[in-house]
Amino acid sequence: MRMLTLAGRNGKEILRDPINLAFGLGFPLVLLGLLQAIQANIPVALFEIGHLTPGITVFGLSFLTLFSATVIAKDRGSSLLQRLYTTPLTPWDFIFGYTLPLLPMALVQGAVCYLAAWLLGLKMSLGVLYALLGLIPISLLYIALGLLCGSVLTDKQVGGICGALLTNLSAWLSGIWFDLNLIGGAFQKIADALPFVHAVEMERALLKADLSSALPHLWWVLGYGTVLIALATVLFLRQMKRQ
């Protein structure tokens, strides 16, 4: 009950910020439409709707990091968290309270992207359902990153690091916008060692309902997700103790 109250409040704070809606929903949709318009004139295999949409949905999730980090950092700055630490809320109420509201947002964001892709010519299939389910572990990974950043950064730092650096980093190293094989070398090795490209490849395989191809990438996502959730929990509890 207490945790759900906190989760509800956090959800409202995020959804009422028009900038969040513009970035979380508007930006991926604009990119999808824009790249499809280019695709209509200059066809590129990378931007075919079935190949591009999974990448766009993963790119959209990178904004969850910004949302969750901003709410936590602002609550730390305004002393709302300090007030809440003196209430009977437990540490787990805080962890789940800041995580849960973002999960339905991630699913809605993904569903809207696939709906838009369908309007642009994507065939509806069982793969879409698989791809939507696949967004759950990926979104947990991005939310954990937000929890981690929000626990150690101020709200101004969060804007720069999560809003600019992290979204760009996850975009460039994900293989959404260009084929990483074309660059190769250290760049590709770094990209392969990070979870972003695996999240995109997993989504692409799930959309084709190719579960066996998705599985190796799922382990990467789950591995990084688990480590990030553990690290975020430790850092959140540490700043809670420091209050």
Next chain:
Amino acid sequence: MYAIETRGLTKQYKDTLAVDCLELSVKKGELLALLGVNGAGKTTTVKMLSCLTRPTEGDAILNGKSIVKESGAVKEMIAVSPQETAVAAGLTVRENLAFMCGIYGLSGEKREEKIAYLASRFGLDSVMKKKAGKLSGGWCRRLSIAMALISEPEILFLDEPTLGLDVLARSDLWELIGELKGSMTIILTTHYMEEAEALSDRVAIMKDGRLLICGTAEELKNKAGTDRFEEAFVRLVREGTK
């Protein structure tokens, strides 16, 4: 019967001794003003008493419960209105009150009654639909204190409640705090001498983490040999340094 009794309460941060073996007792229903210059240890004391930070040594007993061993039980009986506004900026005033009701497990009719009561008592009715982030400083502090009262605390900590407010807003808030007196034990930290003199039953002055003196405003003025409270504070703090 004491609401708060500290026993050798100490907090050490690396090289800094923020609070040094504090021995302080506060009676039930009393309003104690905690005064001191910056770095005196007021906020650290409040943080320890409200279970935000653990003492390095010593303990404090709040209505029979230890802040070290029974912090959960202590949290059930206290509330804090921090120095910063500490409200959810994106929620309306009503939603902020409802949010705190939810945190304390109040729902349905009880929640509505509580919201209506606090809105009326703090004169918040006219701003109930306004987002907290759009409120002026005075309204925000009112909301902050109203949120602290949701749980009907036995002990209320008000950390610099009128800091940065204009004269009218401060006067309004003094009136509200004055009305709370007697119904609960209140610890008020402030830099405003006139605020401490007007509102408190007793004043405790801290310096360098230690309690210099504790008594009524009159007693402190007599001790310092002046009839002006601000002057008494300055003299007592300076004497305490020697």
